[in-house]
Amino acid sequence: MGADEAYGSEWRHFRHTAEALDALWEALQADEAVRAQALRSAVHGLQGQLDAAFTALQAAAQAPLPDDPEAGEHWLGPWLQAAARLGPLHEQAERLQAGRAALTRYRQAYAECCGLLHESAREGLARLEARLLEEAPPESLRALYELWLTEGEAAYEALLGSERWADAFGRLANASTELIGCYQAALDEGLRTLDLPNRQDLVDTQRRVAQLERQSRRQAAAEEVRGLRDEVARLRAELDRLQAAPSASPDEPSA
Amino acid sequence: MPRRGPSAELLDWQQRLARALDGVAQAPAAGGQGATAAETAHRYSERIRLQRYTPERGGGAPVLIVYSLVNRPFILDLTERRSLIRALLERGHPVYLLDWGYPQGADRFLSLDDYIGDFLASAAEDVAAAEGARPHLLGVCQGGVFALCLAALHPERVRRLVTLVTPVDCRTADDHLSRMAQHVDFDRAAETLGNVSAHWLNAVFVALKPYRLLSQRYVDLPELADQPEALDDFLRMERWMYDSPDQAAAAFAQFARELYQRNRLYHGTLALCGERVGLDRVRAPVLNVYAAQDHLVPPAAAQAMGPLLASREYEEIAFPGGHLGVFISRRAHRELIPRIAEWLGR
Numbered sequence: 188m189g190a191d192e193a194y195g196s197e198w199r200h201f202r203h204t205a206e207a208l209d210a211l212w213e214a215l216q217a218d219e220a221v222r223a224q225a226l227r228s229a230v231h232g233l234q235g236q237l238d239a240a241f242t243a244l245q246a247a248a249q250a251p252l253p254d255d256p257e258a259g260e261h262w263l264g265p266w267l268q269a270a271a272r273l274g275p276l277h278e279q280a281e282r283l284q285a286g287r288a289a290l291t292r293y294r295q296a297y298a299e300c301c302g303l304l305h306e307s308a309r310e311g312l313a314r315l316e317a318r319l320l321e322e323a324p325p326e327s328l329r330a331l332y333e334l335w336l337t338e339g340e341a342a343y344e345a346l347l348g349s350e351r352w353a354d355a356f357g358r359l360a361n362a363s364t365e366l367i368g369c370y371q372a373a374l375d376e377g378l379r380t381l382d383l384p385n386r387q388d389l390v391d392t393q394r395r396v397a398q399l400e401r402q403s404r405r406q407a408a409a410e411e412v413r414g415l416r417d418e419v420a421r422l423r424a425e426l427d428r429l430q431a432a433p434s435a436s437p438d439e440p441s442a
Numbered sequence: 443m444p445r446r447g448p449s450a451e452l453l454d455w456q457q458r459l460a461r462a463l464d465g466v467a468q469a470p471a472a473g474g475q476g477a478t479a480a481e482t483a484h485r486y487s488e489r490i491r492l493q494r495y496t497p498e499r500g501g502g503a504p505v506l507i508v509y510s511l512v513n514r515p516f517i518l519d520l521t522e523r524r525s526l527i528r529a530l531l532e533r534g535h536p537v538y539l540l541d542w543g544y545p546q547g548a549d550r551f552l553s554l555d556d557y558i559g560d561f562l563a564s565a566a567e568d569v570a571a572a573e574g575a576r577p578h579l580l581g582v583c584q585g586g587v588f589a590l591c592l593a594a595l596h597p598e599r600v601r602r603l604v605t606l607v608t609p610v611d612c613r614t615a616d617d618h619l620s621r622m623a624q625h626v627d628f629d630r631a632a633e634t635l636g637n638v639s640a641h642w643l644n645a646v647f648v649a650l651k652p653y654r655l656l657s658q659r660y661v662d663l664p665e666l667a668d669q670p671e672a673l674d675d676f677l678r679m680e681r682w683m684y685d686s687p688d689q690a691a692a693a694f695a696q697f698a699r700e701l702y703q704r705n706r707l708y709h710g711t712l713a714l715c716g717e718r719v720g721l722d723r724v725r726a727p728v729l730n731v732y733a734a735q736d737h738l739v740p741p742a743a744a745q746a747m748g749p750l751l752a753s754r755e756y757e758e759i760a761f762p763g764g765h766l767g768v769f770i771s772r773r774a775h776r777e778l779i780p781r782i783a784e785w786l787g788r
Contacts, residue, residue, distance in 0.1 A: 327451055329455075348621065353622055354625055360627075368630075390550075397549070
């Protein structure tokens with residue numbers, strides 16, 4: 188999709204959402220006899236916009252990967268995995284397959300999170316619809332917005348507090364880490380072939396710098412403690428010497 | 443009867459928005475510094491330093507502020523009118539702030555042992571040496587956890603301890619942040635990604651309240667159109683919210699794993715610098731302030747502290763409002779901060 192087309196698509200989505208909102212406002216002003224039906228229809232329009240936005244996000248995550256031999260021919264998968272374990276280039280082939288598997292897991296986790304967010308946003312609209320059907324119509328756009336905010340947030344917080352979201356978020360975070368790790372390994376391998384410093388080299392250097400800094404910090408602290416101990420010992424010796432000396436002050440008259 | 447349309451309301455909102463945006467464009471860039479002048483008293487590394495704020499009159503014991511690693515501490519000194527630091531100075535306390543700075547790549551191996559056992563312990567000692575008196579510790583959020591750990595490891599270095607919005611039980615039922623953290627492999631993430639990007643962390647925090655932080659906050663902006671001072675405060679908050687340091691990878695993973703996943707501070711099984719950090723070793727008087735509507739540190743997470751301490755003097759204040767209201771709300775400056783100052787002066 189080109190930039191113009193993407194912009195056009197965004198604009199269309201925005202325009203359709205604005206139209207759906209307008210329809211909702213109109214429904215709120217309708218006569219009581221027809222208001223409920225008009226409201227349901229308007230909320231349905233907004234749900235359509237929501238569905239379109241989330242469907243586009245999920246479709247991007249579920250589209251087949253380019254040059255994916257497994258996309259059309261699933262039966263090939265196990266054979267390709269077995270083949271990757273044979274021959275002089277099997278390590279590279281296995282890494283490649285691991286990278287592809289990591290990408291697939293990432294896309295699945297992303298799609299799962301999108302799905303849950305979609306559900307939550309839909310639930311928010313459903314709650315809004317229920318409030319609008321129960322209560323007197325809001326008197327201003329601002330009041331309508333506040334209702335949507337309250338109900339949308341309540342639905343979202345229910346999702347945040349659920350084990351389903353914790354699982355899905357964990358899967359997405361871990362899949363991102365795994366995928367980045369695969370890219371790093373491939374990049375490190377290429378740089379090593381060219382005898383150029385790679386990430387692993389940099390991290391090793393950073394580790395050594397950190398160890399040296401820590402060592403030097405703790406050594407300085409230990410030296411300070413040693414210095415303080417010496418000073419305490421010196422002061423104690425001085426005190427002992429003073430206590431051992433005759434107590435009479437030279438200013439006091441002798442008996 | 444003519445149908446009431448939204449056009450007039452929308453037009454009014456748009457006009458005020460345009461004026462507010464004009465105000466934003468004309469406002470001077472909000473700096474990442476606090477409103478009060480400070481001098482550097484010590485440097486513990488290239489980036490970590492101890493800042494000293496000097497009171498106009500003396501009389502109070504020194505206060506060492508331990509801020510969280512997650513954001514910048516200038517929220518404690520946001521403006522002249524909203525400054526916790528200034529309020530303490532006005533009551534005669536020399537104020538020290540341990541500024542963690544912005545970790546860079548080579549800081550990825552800094553652990554909680556370094557932050558607490560080395561930097562914070564040294565800072566408490568340096569303040570005591572400079573002022574001739576043990577400091578009060580004032581820990582904020584994660585910094586409150588650090589302050590508690592120091593008070594457990596070195597009880598002799600702490601006079602009195604104030605914790606603001608500090609989590610102790612990190613597995614309470616209403617803790618969404620904790621729930622989201624349960625299945626993340628933080629060690630692998632730290633090893634693979636290095637320092638945790640501030641953008642990623644901000645995204646997580648925003649994702650806890652997206653309706654308020656991404657929508658309502660800006661829908662309300664036109665209300666500030668004709669209030670230059672309030673708009674200035676808004677811009678400083680905006681700057682603060684997204685001016686976040688990256689997190690040193692090792693310390694972040696250790697904090698998330700040990701506290702948020704294993705809840706070791708609460709269970710008394712946390713170990714730092716080769717020692718157990720049991721809150722039953724904290725003997726200093728403690729004032730535990732939490733926010734009643736805090737979505738980051740739910741009240742129950744902070745309230746869990748009291749029964750675990752060995753301190754004979756323990757008080758709690760439940761302050762109405764959210765996480766940040768404790769330092770920046772007008773009510774906090776009117777009611778809460780004087781109570782904290784009075785408690786420190788006992």
